[in-house]
Amino acid sequence: MNEPSERPTTSADPATHATPAPPAPGSRRPGGRTARTRAAVRDAVLTGLAEHGYPDLTVEYVAEHSGVHKTTLYRRWGSLEGMVADALDLAGEDDWTPPDTGGLAGDLRALAREVSDGFADPAAAAAPTAFVGAAFQSPRAAEALHAFYAERFRRCEPVVERAVERGEAPPGTDAGAVVRAVSAPLFLRLFVTREPVGTAQADQAAAAALAAVEAGAFLTQRGAAAG
Amino acid sequence: MNEPSERPTTSADPATHATPAPPAPGSRRPGGRTARTRAAVRDAVLTGLAEHGYPDLTVEYVAEHSGVHKTTLYRRWGSLEGMVADALDLAGEDDWTPPDTGGLAGDLRALAREVSDGFADPAAAAAPTAFVGAAFQSPRAAEALHAFYAERFRRCEPVVERAVERGEAPPGTDAGAVVRAVSAPLFLRLFVTREPVGTAQADQAAAAALAAVEAGAFLTQRGAAAG
Structure with missing residues (x-):
């Protein structure tokens, strides 16, 4: 969050101010394979939360919808809790700024x-x-x-x-x-x-x-x- | 909730305005065995929620802490969800009124x-x-x-x-x-x-x-x- 200029996103969701919002389809972040994997996991977490809510979201769901193997998920995020927290961290790294209407x-x-x-x-x-x-x-x-x-x-x-x-x-x-x-x-x-x-x-x-x-x-x- | 005068409670918890708060110990409601059972279940639900939170609260916990048999719990409340909702209904039936400081x-x-x-x-x-x-x-x-x-x-x-x-x-x-x-x-x-x-x-x-x-x-x- 200290380098906002290095982290462009394509999100322009009007809910972004208030809340972590799912990105537009295809809005994967630049930055190579690691960033793509992270974004894919984030997308799967957001979709899963929207469909099932937190207590019913599973690592299997995230693996299936992100295309990232369960072993990799556990190795990099430790737990489902870690995936949810990281999705939220990532949602906060957009370039949203508040409105400026002049008054x-x-x-x-x-x-x-x-x-x-x-x-x-x-x-x-x-x-x-x-x-x-x-x-x-x-x-x-x-x-x-x-x-x-x-x-x-x-x-x-x-x-x-x-x-x-x-x-x-x-x-x-x-x-x-x-x-x-x-x-x-x-x-x-x-x-x-x-x-x-x-x-x-x-x-x-x-x-x-x-x-x-x-x-x-x-x-x-x-x-x-x-x- | 239409008969507040018939439903006195002993609760004077300062959080009562804002939120359903656990009653003081021994504050079982009058009204016979049914009311006592309902209050005992309510107390067990509140204690369980405080200790474990909603997703980890179990019917077994409520049965053990209320002294009400699981069969009775299922028959009268249908599910844990019903017990939680009823505990909240009961919390709302107190005689709380807002402060009147004169201004x-x-x-x-x-x-x-x-x-x-x-x-x-x-x-x-x-x-x-x-x-x-x-x-x-x-x-x-x-x-x-x-x-x-x-x-x-x-x-x-x-x-x-x-x-x-x-x-x-x-x-x-x-x-x-x-x-x-x-x-x-x-x-x-x-x-x-x-x-x-x-x-x-x-x-x-x-x-x-x-x-x-x-x-x-x-x-x-x-x-x-x-x-």
Whole structure:
């Protein structure tokens, strides 16, 4: 993740911001045989998670769908848990950047809409949802999920930094808290309360986060001192 | 759930708002042998979920820890999934009500602190967390979780209605959206991004929701027309 320029991908999935999304067909990564094998295993893990969910995914399934021999899978990834964690690591190595609409309100709404759009299709939502579910059972998946979102939210921070520069947000606004606040009500509905999520919920989440920013609810002590 | 006065419990667990929490020891419900059996099974399910998590919980475990014979368990609950869903239903039948501090800011902060306090102790957090995880695998658990939170959030709505009456929130504020917004950033960290949650995060979530309420970010068309 320190060399993003060396790791181009072809993924432009709108769910990428929010979640690890399956790549488009044929989007194998450049980099030789090792990278191709890793991508093939990742694709098989994503397909398997979407079809069966974490507890029912098997090494046999990954071997069959990746064309990589079970012996190789165990040697390189150690376990199914390792394959799931690595698929998530790989999903986080794309070149996604947050929207830049020219204003904070538009940027936050676009971020929220990436989540609601990305989960509108149950088939597209299945693998990302299974990753979140896998983290309840697999400490390695939980670590990988934590790292994935930490990186995603870090990439979103310029949205708030630009807003501060434009005078749309008070100096010292905690960018990480703002971008988490935009996704949070949507993820609550998707992964906890199991309620529908659409553009109405996305726009409300963005509007609420914007209002809280403007009222200074996300000011940090540290940030306020620095700003 | 229509007869709360007939179903007293002794539970005063601070996590009760947010999540199904194990009852205090000895808090078996009144109501005769059937109710006692149901409560014993519920207790065994909660203990088992806390110890092993959903996929590793077994009917044998529930039988051993509840003192209820496996044959009876299968006859009355059909499956382990049914026992988990019923434990969640039972957790939702307590007499919890939201805090009433006399002001919206205090009420929202108290609600958020119930979540952060309830999850501060990993042992106390284990069963509620396992319930959320079980919903990724069990449709019946997902339905029960959905119903549990729908009822919890419904009970919180008076917090916002009182605020409207006091002039602290604009008429037409969507109470359900407000109370979900308070929990959402905390549940995001607990169940998705796996980041620590404490009183700082709770207070920030409450402050952000309050600012959004005051700015009218939670106004509904329907509500705005009615108000």
